[in-house]
Amino acid sequence: MSTADPIVSPAWLAERHDAPDIRVLDATWFLPGDGRNAKALYAERRIPGAAFFDIDDIADTESDLPHMLPSPEKFASRMRKLGIGDGARIVVYDNQGLFSAARVWWTFRVMGHEDVAVLDGGFPAWERGGFPIEDGPPAQRTERHFTARYRGDLVRGVADMRRAVSEQRAPILDARPAPRFRGEAAEPRAGLRSGHMPGARSVPSSTLVNEQGALRNADELARIFAEAGADTSQPAICTCGSGVTAAIIALALARLGRWDASIYDGAWAEWGALEDAPIETGG
Numbered sequence: 672m673s674t675a676d677p678i679v680s681p682a683w684l685a686e687r688h689d690a691p692d693i694r695v696l697d698a699t700w701f702l703p704g705d706g707r708n709a710k711a712l713y714a715e716r717r718i719p720g721a722a723f724f725d726i727d728d729i730a731d732t733e734s735d736l737p738h739m740l741p742s743p744e745k746f747a748s749r750m751r752k753l754g755i756g757d758g759a760r761i762v763v764y765d766n767q768g769l770f771s772a773a774r775v776w777w778t779f780r781v782m783g784h785e786d787v788a789v790l791d792g793g794f795p796a797w798e799r800g801g802f803p804i805e806d807g808p809p810a811q812r813t814e815r816h817f818t819a820r821y822r823g824d825l826v827r828g829v830a831d832m833r834r835a836v837s838e839q840r841a842p843i844l845d846a847r848p849a850p851r852f853r854g855e856a857a858e859p860r861a862g863l864r865s866g867h868m869p870g871a872r873s874v875p876s877s878t879l880v881n882e883q884g885a886l887r888n889a890d891e892l893a894r895i896f897a898e899a900g901a902d903t904s905q906p907a908i909c910t911c912g913s914g915v916t917a918a919i920i921a922l923a924l925a926r927l928g929r930w931d932a933s934i935y936d937g938a939w940a941e942w943g944a945l946e947d948a949p950i951e952t953g954g
Contacts, residue, residue: 677776677885677925679788681800684762688719694759695721697794700771700915702745703848703859712766718797719805719905722753722812724763724775726915736940737824737860737913740826746782756815764790764797768884770876773918777934783820789922794884827908827935832868834943835908836949839870839954842902844920846911849937854952858912863943866950872901873954879923903929910935910942 673761673771687693699709713723723841729749731739741749755761762781763774772789779787790797798804835841845867852873854866865875878895881887887895896903907924911917914936921932935942942948 677788677922678791680791681797681802682719684790684797685800685802685826690760692754692758692760694753694761696724696728696753696755696761696763696775697765698724698763698772698775699766699794700726700774709766714809715803716794717808717809718764718794719803719890720756720810721764721805722809723752725770726774729778734935735944739914739936740781743821743937744780746778747817750817750819751814752812754812754815755817757818759784759786759815761787761789762790766794768793768795769880769886769919769922770884773922774915775934777825777918777921781822781825783818783822789886792883795884796850812887824931825933827933827949829935829937829941829945829948832908832910832935833948836868836870842905842907843868843871844874844899844907844917846874846909846916846920848875848877849873851912853954854950858939858943860940860943863939864950865943866927866952868942869949869951871910872899874899874901874920876906876911876919879919886919886923886926889926892927893919896923896927901910903927906931906933908933908935910938913940914938 697713697717701709726738730741776787776789799934845852850869863907879887909917909920909932917934921934924932930953
């Protein structure tokens with residue numbers, strides 16, 4: 672896979688699907704209250720040979736915050752069971768076009784595995800292309816050895832965010848819908864204050880994806896960031912509601928050649944619950 676772009680097309684994957692080092696992961700995840708079941712959708716229909724990456728389970732399940740990064744040891748263990756080994760070329764997709772797959776792309780990079788890409792347009796684009804679809808029970812996986820090498824430079828915690836807000840040096844880019852960013856709409860998780868971190872810029876993840884659920888081209892992305900007043904000349908910190916759609920911003924920045932964006936893993940689920948965390952409202 673090319674390191675120049677974090678995206679591969681359905682045609683690219685179809686041509687290489689049977690290569691022994693290709694591993695495909697279904698990373699479908701839905702917002703709380705959506706009502707759809709990601710595991711059930713995977714069981715019904717998937718790209719042939721795909722394994723299911725459960726974002727809520729391959730996580731720090733001891734944390735009170737949603738789907739926080741797992742330890743490297745837990746991640747390596749789960750990847751072995753999914754048949755993901757060192758040297759694998761990983762392609763991640765989801766059932767919404769481009770929504771949760773970016774989170775798994777980022778997670779692999781945090782764990783030191785750079786040979787990972789997102790399927791442009793996800794499962795809907797694969798289906799529109801007329802490529803094979805698998806149903807019935809998924810195949811059993813042969814365990815493989817996976818080595819996790821944690822990259823702390825791609826992750827930010829609450830102490831980092833307090834410092835970033837105070838210093839106002841690193842760009843903070845917020846992927847939540849604009850009404851939530853401005854504090855005009857309530858957060859979907861109960862008990863959270865509304866608004867945004869002081870100095871943050873609003874870059875709703877939905878604006879980075881086109882009508883077909885594919886990541887926009889580099890020129891369009893550059894324009895969107897510029898119009899948002901988002902500085903892409905230095906490493907950005909990406910945030911959102913729970914650390915999922917922030918990864919779409921990181922993915923878009925990688926398409927622009929900035930592979931050094933980090934993500935605030937606790938996201939607004941953490942910041943919005945802290946009584947002493949500074950919050951602004953409005954545009």
